[in-house]
Amino acid sequence: MKKEKLTRREREKLRQRQEILAAALDLFSEKGYHNVSMHEIAGKAEFAIGTLYKFFQNKEDLYKALVLEKCDTFEKVMVQAIEASDDEVEKLRNYVMTKGERFRSNLPFVRLFLAESKGASFNIKAGLDEELRKRMYGFLERLASIFESGIKNKRFKPISSPYSLAVALDSVLDAFLLLWLDAPERHPYPEDPDTILDIFFKGLIES
Amino acid sequence: MKKEKLTRREREKLRQRQEILAAALDLFSEKGYHNVSMHEIAGKAEFAIGTLYKFFQNKEDLYKALVLEKCDTFEKVMVQAIEASDDEVEKLRNYVMTKGERFRSNLPFVRLFLAESKGASFNIKAGLDEELRKRMYGFLERLASIFESGIKNKRFKPISSPYSLAVALDSVLDAFLLLWLDAPERHPYPEDPDTILDIFFKGLIES
Amino acid sequence: MKKEKLTRREREKLRQRQEILAAALDLFSEKGYHNVSMHEIAGKAEFAIGTLYKFFQNKEDLYKALVLEKCDTFEKVMVQAIEASDDEVEKLRNYVMTKGERFRSNLPFVRLFLAESKGASFNIKAGLDEELRKRMYGFLERLASIFESGIKNKRFKPISSPYSLAVALDSVLDAFLLLWLDAPERHPYPEDPDTILDIFFKGLIES
Amino acid sequence: MKKEKLTRREREKLRQRQEILAAALDLFSEKGYHNVSMHEIAGKAEFAIGTLYKFFQNKEDLYKALVLEKCDTFEKVMVQAIEASDDEVEKLRNYVMTKGERFRSNLPFVRLFLAESKGASFNIKAGLDEELRKRMYGFLERLASIFESGIKNKRFKPISSPYSLAVALDSVLDAFLLLWLDAPERHPYPEDPDTILDIFFKGLIES
DNA sequence: GATGAATGAGGTTTCATTCAT
DNA sequence: AATGAATGAAACCTCATTCAT
Structure with missing residues (x-):
């Protein structure tokens, strides 16, 4: 699966996923799993909470x-x-x-x-x-x-x-x-x- | 503070404190801080919830x-x-x-x-x-x-x-x-x- | 409004509407109104979510x-x-x-x-x-x-x-x-x- | 189990349970299971939400x-x-x-x-x-x-x-x-x- | 002093609906 | 015209803590 084969849409999704993970990494590493809420991650990643659940169960x-x-x-x-x-x-x-x-x-x-x-x-x-x-x-x-x-x-x-x-x-x-x-x-x-x-x-x- | 100076009451309290801590140790080490509730500790230590708060803020x-x-x-x-x-x-x-x-x-x-x-x-x-x-x-x-x-x-x-x-x-x-x-x-x-x-x-x- | 007066487009739309309703009937009757999501209906009817909202408010x-x-x-x-x-x-x-x-x-x-x-x-x-x-x-x-x-x-x-x-x-x-x-x-x-x-x-x- | 054998505490609990059920009956019968929230029931029964969960899982x-x-x-x-x-x-x-x-x-x-x-x-x-x-x-x-x-x-x-x-x-x-x-x-x-x-x-x- | 019933803030998650493409 | 990604309100539920008994 080459990079070139990713559609724009797919690239966009991947980028969003990375943004969520980046926000989550910052928060989790600072406060720990149980002291970070999904709302917080959504806020930091600048997505709606529902969007997080599109990417992760x-x-x-x-x-x-x-x-x-x-x-x-x-x-x-x-x-x-x-x-x-x-x-x-x-x-x-x-x-x-x-x-x-x-x-x-x-x-x-x-x-x-x-x-x-x-x-x-x-x-x-x-x-x-x-x-x-x-x-x-x-x-x-x-x-x-x-x-x-x-x-x-x-x-x-x-x-x-x-x-x-x-x-x-x-x-x-x-x-x-x-x-x-x-x-x-x-x-x-x-x-x-x-x-x-x-x-x-x-x-x-x-x- | 010598041992002899502890009243029976004080010795009793100390023993209770140890029992609470022992129960807490078992639970925390098994499940982690955030997966253990005060109720659980109280239950395992056989004290009422309120009693735990007498010993610890x-x-x-x-x-x-x-x-x-x-x-x-x-x-x-x-x-x-x-x-x-x-x-x-x-x-x-x-x-x-x-x-x-x-x-x-x-x-x-x-x-x-x-x-x-x-x-x-x-x-x-x-x-x-x-x-x-x-x-x-x-x-x-x-x-x-x-x-x-x-x-x-x-x-x-x-x-x-x-x-x-x-x-x-x-x-x-x-x-x-x-x-x-x-x-x-x-x-x-x-x-x-x-x-x-x-x-x-x-x-x-x-x- | 006679059948003959329906354009191909109109007939097509009617057929789509029926398909949506058929999918909805199956799902509602099996699980009840509140246990069926619009996504589910869209999926079963093989339409996009948005399409359902074109047909029904x-x-x-x-x-x-x-x-x-x-x-x-x-x-x-x-x-x-x-x-x-x-x-x-x-x-x-x-x-x-x-x-x-x-x-x-x-x-x-x-x-x-x-x-x-x-x-x-x-x-x-x-x-x-x-x-x-x-x-x-x-x-x-x-x-x-x-x-x-x-x-x-x-x-x-x-x-x-x-x-x-x-x-x-x-x-x-x-x-x-x-x-x-x-x-x-x-x-x-x-x-x-x-x-x-x-x-x-x-x-x-x-x- | 005779009525007389119920302690005051037990009678009180039973009464509360009945109050919750009464509030729930009113609401469920008026709006249906899925259109009534636990908050609503708690509000009508004049209990905190947590109390409801003491009585019902x-x-x-x-x-x-x-x-x-x-x-x-x-x-x-x-x-x-x-x-x-x-x-x-x-x-x-x-x-x-x-x-x-x-x-x-x-x-x-x-x-x-x-x-x-x-x-x-x-x-x-x-x-x-x-x-x-x-x-x-x-x-x-x-x-x-x-x-x-x-x-x-x-x-x-x-x-x-x-x-x-x-x-x-x-x-x-x-x-x-x-x-x-x-x-x-x-x-x-x-x-x-x-x-x-x-x-x-x-x-x-x-x- | 000890109890545990009661509280309610705050967590996770779902889903009807919108709107840019 | 059709799509489906994105939204966010609102649901259920837990649990640390308080306080009247």
């Missing part, structure tokens, strides 16, 4: 669509980042940099993302959690395979659990980003990815 | 009290853990072990804790976040000072940012605990604290 | 037109039935038979008709009721005049209130048809009109 | 309770009427009189009753119809058994279908009452029950 549906679509885009960018080089260390550097950039330019999304992926999400009765975790596990396995191949290629020391390493790296990134989100000046996100990677690269214990 | 207040008190206890236990030994490595080991034990025996609290500390908390209009983060930063500094003293005592290599290391260690622990929470069998929490600490102790790069 | 108008037109046809057939013979008993027989046939082959209409004529119709703010009752009274008078003429012609015993008799006969027919509608197998509508008429023809009391 | 539930309870009372009175005498003709006379009186003093109920029992009720998704028809069939059988016993006791001529006779008598009563409801002056309900019964008692055909 209900509030839950709108929220799910928002989170899933944003995560989709985010995941794709992350996958691209780790596939941009053949060198394992370079893959990790790219990942750290790209995640940082991406987060810092998508603040509203980040708040939602962390709320959904770390914090227990009580917003939606079922399904979103599982879907998101499934994706996260998938991505962690990609990350783990970088460590594996790095070990095979003798770039890294042999390590028993590459998956744990992936979990660790990812969580550390999120932690730094969360700190930065909370107080950007006090906790600047490092320009140089090695600042973070060195935590893993350089052993702490004096030998 | 409103729903928000009850929630705040619950989270803060639980965090208090938790923090005290963690501080004890890292003060139980004089050796820096032993302090870290104790921390990893104790946090794991504590989490695994306090599931309902953990869900709330993670929702509040990682996920952006949208439950409460203001205040809880800040209070909790302040405490968390305080604790992270304690952790950081372990690394500092370890470096001074030549137990650890010199590292530029002990605080970052503290953040990293803590976030990695939480990540493992979150995985374990989601699928305990697939992601067992390691018996031996060194399994986690080695991520930081042993450098990854082949030299 | 609003939902109420559409409903009124539907009921009145159907009743018109029905009334005409009933009048024909009682005028098909000169003999009073035969008139009544024809009436009983024709009403039965007509009902059984127009189920959707019957449900609406009974809802409107027996049940108090709360669908329409005003007007339909009165119009329908006026017609019903007119028809009952026709029926009454059969009894009158039967009495004058000595086919029937003298009876003080032929109108009451008309009411009675009509209501009994409806009652049997309602039973049949509810459970056709348990309450078959009699093939022989005399089964019903005998209730009136043969006195019940032993003399 | 939802609007449907309130309506069902209303119709069923009213029908219960009505049925009991009717059964008493036909059991007040041993003589079959007297039973029928009592029935005709009592139904007339009852209807004429319970106009709002009658409108609802006829709407539900004759007109197809589209108000309630399911259940009310069936429940009411079941009761109506039960009552018609009681009526039929009067004709049966009358035939056995030689008070009535032998008739093949006493059930049909019951249906006929009942529907004729309803028809007269409906006429009276529509235009009391034009269609007075007969004082003397025999006016109606004679339709069945005296054969129409001259022999």
